[in-house]
Amino acid sequence: MLNKLKSTFQLVLFSMIVLGLCTTVNAQSLEEIMKARGLTQQDMLAAAKTYTPTGKMDEYYCFSSGGQSGHVIAYGVPSMKLLKYIAVFSPEPWQGYGYGDVESEELLNQGRMRGRKITWGDTHHPALSETAGEYDGKYLFINDKANPRVAVIDLKTFSTIQIVPNPIMKSEHGSTFVTPNTEYILEATQYPAPFSNKYVSLDEFNEKYRGAMSFWKFDMKKGKIIVKDSFSVELPPYCQDLSDSGKKVSEGWVFTNSFNSERYVGGFGKGNTKWQDRLPFEAGASSKDTDYLHMINLKTAEKLFKDGKTTEINGHAVITMKTMVENNALFLIPEPKSPHGVMIDPSGQYITVSGKLDTHVSVYDFKKMMKLVESKKYEGKDPYNIPILSMKESLHGQVELGLGPLHTQYDKEKGIAYTSLFVDSAIAKWDYLNLKLLEKISIHYNVGHLVTAEGDTVSPDGKYMISLNKLSIDRFLPVGPLHPQNHQLIDISPGKPMQMLYDMPFPLGEPHYALLIKADKLKPIKRYKKKWFKNRVKPGREKVVKEGNQVTIHSSLIRSHYSPEIIEVNVGDEITWHITNLERAQDETHGFSVDLYNIHGSLEPGETCTFKFTADMEGVFPFYCTEFCSALHLEMMGYLLVKP
């Protein structure tokens, strides 16, 4: 009642003030605009918190996976303006990624699996490189759930620089996550499968299907995953899920949770196997009340790897469960069934797990877990002889938050966490030290993951939270049966109720997981340095060199012409076309395209690209600048003439 009176009072005052504003022309407009557009006082506060006028910069970058589009997405916060879809696993012509440019073709070829080029990915969980548990703004990592791979993105150029396929997994999910100094990038299996590439009957599921956690060694100086220094730990055929690395007190340990510790195999429907009459996987995989949180001693695993206590599978070093158990490096702890997410708090001591089918979140205490580990006090062992620690004795406590708790992020304020509630379509703010629910905010609709500013580092920023919603019915103008996703920006400033600020649709892809990093930590370059390119073409040195059927074109471009503009070759000639963009001016990108040859390049100032193709079609093929570069942009063209 008091609240109602208060808000009525505010409304009256606001109206009086807006009437007051009528005395000036612009102020009159404000009232008119608000009325015409149906905006409330609250809306104007939200507008003021997000509206970012021309030339003003955002405070944060948000990096989000692009889901099935195979991208990583960068956008600004609080404006929620999309800045770049970074091409990772899918070819992307605008970025000249995978359309004849040798460098990007080589990158996509790095991602080959079993010899095959895979031209898309299901990106899920981006990770930012960290130094001492803080984002350092240097590199970004991303996984491919469908075709188990991890990629490295350089934040100087916002482009992909490495793709590493996983040699033993057939599917993954708990990736990418990094250790506090980015020593390792974590990658955990999703659906168990044999490590080999052979057919193995589901009859042998328990014995021959496996999960794993891979540790990709990252060299911060080289900006590169060092494959030979990387290894995996064999895990039981439970579906490992999200993972996280310990920090501070828990540094040196990593965690992953799991579902289907039942080891159920589905079969629902009329297939062509003996499994066809079984209950669907979703039912069988959720029959027990608990699954297992996995606790892996990375320091020990690293030592075992360095000591050669590994088995080589598909050319990759794997530490068996047996070896891990013998060395007290692998433990399980029961957790509420079918969880999604294991999130270590900024202190490194508390670990939050939410069972999606439970209404509680569970807070584990790493110190309690370690006591059990050190005293070798086990409740039992799983079928693979892995010691099980007591859930009860590991828990700090549980809090009832609502339906479908899913993912947790942390606030600047000590002990404060936010957990997404998928089924409730809400986010709960709660105190994980004193174990109480504080506040809930509705979202629209069905939040999957959420992110707070630097919310998974050792020092979260608070201030902003984004809800990564799965459904967007009636939120935006309709675009047919395939809806955009909806990220909602929420103000989580201390001392005030949470406020919904902005709805942001995604025009492409289904983001799964996101990170928010302070903008001033990134130092992207504005142009490429000439010296980076061994094939760069100096102005005046353009030429065409022909040796047999090998034609090498050393070409430059600048507003508004290619040099040379006319090139004649014979059918069957193998073309190597080096092109250097001679521009120094920022943003003076030029494009390159040879009509009908499926070639497209994007050349940023200072950049050299090399295109290789065989001139296997006779004819006249215009090439031209595909980026509107100048008043005479349309005149920036030439002809490739292919003689019979």
Added chain:
Amino acid sequence: MLNKLKSTFQLVLFSMIVLGLCTTVNAQSLEEIMKARGLTQQDMLAAAKTYTPTGKMDEYYCFSSGGQSGHVIAYGVPSMKLLKYIAVFSPEPWQGYGYGDVESEELLNQGRMRGRKITWGDTHHPALSETAGEYDGKYLFINDKANPRVAVIDLKTFSTIQIVPNPIMKSEHGSTFVTPNTEYILEATQYPAPFSNKYVSLDEFNEKYRGAMSFWKFDMKKGKIIVKDSFSVELPPYCQDLSDSGKKVSEGWVFTNSFNSERYVGGFGKGNTKWQDRLPFEAGASSKDTDYLHMINLKTAEKLFKDGKTTEINGHAVITMKTMVENNALFLIPEPKSPHGVMIDPSGQYITVSGKLDTHVSVYDFKKMMKLVESKKYEGKDPYNIPILSMKESLHGQVELGLGPLHTQYDKEKGIAYTSLFVDSAIAKWDYLNLKLLEKISIHYNVGHLVTAEGDTVSPDGKYMISLNKLSIDRFLPVGPLHPQNHQLIDISPGKPMQMLYDMPFPLGEPHYALLIKADKLKPIKRYKKKWFKNRVKPGREKVVKEGNQVTIHSSLIRSHYSPEIIEVNVGDEITWHITNLERAQDETHGFSVDLYNIHGSLEPGETCTFKFTADMEGVFPFYCTEFCSALHLEMMGYLLVKP
């Protein structure tokens, strides 16, 4: 001075009012927020005009080409929220476009040229279907400049339904534009080339290289280009540029302008041809003061086509220049050199052309042109015997607007037009009837095209204008050397100065041209109708049928399982996998992916997709739902087992 006093007065008043606002908690926040974020009073007005709270709908759709990304982009106005990147020429896994789904693979195969699959496009100019010169919200058309093709997008589903390659062009640009009842979709050449696919020396440029205008017959009922009812008109080897269809008084005529009527061939730099020592194309193509506006009588051309007065080239009917000239159906009029854009005003009488290297815009009067045509009063003929009309006698007049005038759109207010000034980085508002400049607004930076609400129809809406800027230096958080493009929303409400409202970056692609349509004209569907799919699988009728090495899987999916979940085949089996999404709930999309097989599908409610592939790898391949569909989304999976 008066203005300064007035704005000072307003500022004081505004400050007093904001101080007044301090008496309420929220109002206090408003002042604090504005101060903290450096927002001015003007900013708040712009914020109020664009901020669109959760669940509120935009007034307009903007459809923009995606440039080199090969997409068409849809966004809402005034919120400037991106809604969908519609996959057209480039495969796109999120939309299940070109990743094993038979329907989209067939679409992309329609776009083959000379037998080759081309997996990208350079989309330039979207056109909306029209009825009586008004957008009707039914179909959208888009061209591919690089690989001359046009595509049809259905606005019920926001998806591509047809791709038609141009059989005679090697490059195009003046496309797509439609006649007032969408009888034809226009496509004009950019860079001249031989109509055949043979090598022809540049020595024969004048004689054997050609431009053309293609007229694609569109059937509104079928939503389909009827290729056999389509034809082209041969044009001289000038670089034809943007085009437009006449309307009202000029209905039945179409126009295209051109550059390089010099027929210059470039060569700059050290190539391997005799052309290598010539000036660059940009210089040679701009040496004359004027180029030619082309004027084509479509009614006559249509009759000539129907009467069989055509030559068949590559299986396509072409009306020669000679035939057109003999039938008084093709004329040229000088226009200031190197123009970009020929824009017919809402009345159909006035045609605006801007020479990019001139500071004027030229307004031609169709009635004057027709008088010259009817009286056969020619100034001369071009080298191809095409009659040239007098520029002076065709002009209504010229207006000096600024540097680099480029593209013009019209206002609701009679006689008012807006022209982009690329070099000035500004947009001019001017009166094309009374021939005077009215106002300019600065943009950031280098505007190419621009669009006003329904600004190229017979009844423009006014209200909003968008500036499609080419450079975005310092506008947004940096993302490396490749910058986003920047669309700026401008308020053009009558009786007030133009106001800059919003800067919107594009995260992918370089939009070239856009259209704004009133949102209520579109009626997108929410789910697919079952009856549309001949291979739909009814619940309970799922099965796997094996005949020899042909395996047909009739599969369904619904939250949260596939049916069947386990499928066993042999290496070498050819799989046809029909999958029906049984959901009725809006937005309940499910995905489908077979790990390592480069297959991805997106199944919207009610939709059936068919995937075809050969099971040519032995092993265990999880398949799973790639769209976060439910609390048990991760449990929605199965195994494809391929036996040796």
